Amino acid sequence: MDMMTHALELASAAAQAGEVPVGAVITDSYGAIVATAQNRMRRDNNALAHAELLVINAALQVTGQSRLVDCDLWVTLEPCAMCAGAISHVRLRRLYFAAYDQKGGAVDHGPCLFHQPTTHHKIEIYGGIQQSASEQLLTIFFGNQRGVVES
Amino acid sequence: MDMMTHALELASAAAQAGEVPVGAVITDSYGAIVATAQNRMRRDNNALAHAELLVINAALQVTGQSRLVDCDLWVTLEPCAMCAGAISHVRLRRLYFAAYDQKGGAVDHGPCLFHQPTTHHKIEIYGGIQQSASEQLLTIFFGNQRGVVES
Numbered sequence: 001m002d003m004m005t006h007a008l009e010l011a012s013a014a015a016q017a018g019e020v021p022v023g024a025v026i027t028d029s030y031g032a033i034v035a036t037a038q039n040r041m042r043r044d045n046n047a048l049a050h051a052e053l054l055v056i057n058a059a060l061q062v063t064g065q066s067r068l069v070d071c072d073l074w075v076t077l078e079p080c081a082m083c084a085g086a087i088s089h090v091r092l093r094r095l096y097f098a099a100y101d102q103k104g105g106a107v108d109h110g111p112c113l114f115h116q117p118t119t120h121h122k123i124e125i126y127g128g129i130q131q132s133a134s135e136q137l138l139t140i141f142f143g144n145q146r147g148v149v150e151s
Numbered sequence: 152m153d154m155m156t157h158a159l160e161l162a163s164a165a166a167q168a169g170e171v172p173v174g175a176v177i178t179d180s181y182g183a184i185v186a187t188a189q190n191r192m193r194r195d196n197n198a199l200a201h202a203e204l205l206v207i208n209a210a211l212q213v214t215g216q217s218r219l220v221d222c223d224l225w226v227t228l229e230p231c232a233m234c235a236g237a238i239s240h241v242r243l244r245r246l247y248f249a250a251y252d253q254k255g256g257a258v259d260h261g262p263c264l265f266h267q268p269t270t271h272h273k274i275e276i277y278g279g280i281q282q283s284a285s286e287q288l289l290t291i292f293f294g295n296q297r298g299v300v301e302s
Contacts, residue, residue, distance in 0.1 A: 045217045047240040048207065056199065066196045081264055082240060085233025085257070089198040103269060106236070110269035111262035113232055118254060118261035 003027055003074040004098060004130045006036070010051070011076040011137050014038035021137040022077045024051035026059040029070040029093075035059040051075060052083035056090055067091045076134040078105035078127060084113040088121040096126045098134035154178055154225040155249060155281045157187070161202070162227040162288050165189035172288040175202035175226040177210040177219065180244075185222060186210040202226060203234035207241055218242045227285040229256035229278060235264040239272040247277045249285035 003025045010023025019039040026034045035058035040049040052075055059068055072094040073087060078101040087095060095107070106113050108127055113119060154176050161174025170190040177185045186209035191200040203226055210219055223245040224238060229252040238246060246258070257264050259278055264270060 041217065045215070046208070046211050047217050047242075048204070048211075048237050053199070057197070060197050060199075064196070066192065066198050080236055080240075081232050081257070081262070082234075082236025085231055085236055086199050089231075089233060091198075103271075106232075106262075110267050111232070111257075111264055113262055116261050120254075 003031075003033075004076070004096060006033075007074045007076050008098070008130060008133050008137070010036055010038040011134065014040075014051070015137055015141045018042055021134075021141050022051040022075065024055040024073060024075040026055050026068065026092075027072050027074065034068075034071060035062050048082065050080065050083050052079050053086055056086055056092075060090070069093065072096065076130075077101055077138070078107050078109065080104045081106035081111060081113060087123065088113070088119065091121055092123060094124040094126065096129050098128070098130045099138060100127060100131070154182075154184075155227070155247060157184075158225045158227050159249070159281060159284050159288070161187055161189040162285065165191075165202070166288055166292045169193055172285075172292050173202040173226065173228045175206040175224060177206050177243075178223050178225065180221040185219075186213050199233065201231065201234050203230050204237055207237055207243075211241065220244065223247065227281075228252055228289070229258050229260065231255045232257035232262060232264060238274065239264070239270065242272055243274060245275040245277065247280050249279070249281045250289060251278060251282070 007023040007025045011021040015021035022039045025036050037051045037054035039051045068090040073092050074096045076098040078097050084106045158174040158176045162172040166172035173190045176187050188202045188205035190202045219241040225247045227249040235257045
């Protein structure tokens with residue numbers, strides 16, 4: 001199975017648990033899975049429990065390294081500023097994401113963090129992979145959760 | 152003792168432990184301390200273990216809330232994009248910081264996150280409080296650690 005499909009399955013599981021459907025996978029330089037995560041903001045009662053931050057922390061623990069050089073992140077939604085900053089700190093090699101986030105995204109929208117002159121981390125970015133599948137999950141979720149949207 | 156002095160003591164303790172000297176305190180609406188933290192990137196072997204992220208997670212655990220509305224953050228260095236994003240997600244009321252960070256800061260430098268049109272969180276920001284004391288800690292630390300600077 002390709003990694004974005006795996007991330008979408010995690011997003012779908014998040015939705016079933018009442019979480020904003022975002023899933024994430026980190027792979028090593030051989031393409032093997034290092035760690036997976038899904039949004040847990042409600043379960044953890046923590047507004048910082050985004051899939052990307054969780055999967056990065058899990059991957060750091062698994063590898064025993066302080067950074068994730070040569071690892072890649074697959075995530076079903078364009079990362080926010082917090083998560084894009086975290087991606088930069090651990091020096092991930094490639095970022096693959098599915099849906100674009102015009103409101104909260106910080107990669108291709110808002111501050112476009114990796115294009116800031118002060119950015120010290122070069123990363124390959126591939127957006128829009130299985131975009132419509134992720135958008136569908138998000139649309140269904142927010143359609144069912146009107147008025148309780150987390151940002 | 153005022154809160155920035157407390158944060159500076161935490162930063163000093165971090166330096167003594169070989170960490171980049173950054174300390175942070177979160178206070179509630181009455182000015183009482185909710186949580187404190189200092190940089191732990193080396194101790195935790197985790198490039199995300201910034202004082203701000205740690206103190207926010209600690210405060211969420213202490214209060215049992217998913218956000219920190221009406222709480223204030225005191226930190227000895229201008230927050231990076233990751234930490235500024237986290238501050239936004241938990242809806243902190245006020246941000247007080249000491250030294251400015253031209254290279255890694257994301258509040259008054261780089262992406263100036265709280266001034267982005269897509270920012271959905273209004274926060275009061277007070278920079279430069281006890282700036283020289285924090286700068287001195289950082290200068291001494293980086294003077295002693297040439298070549299091993301964490302970003």
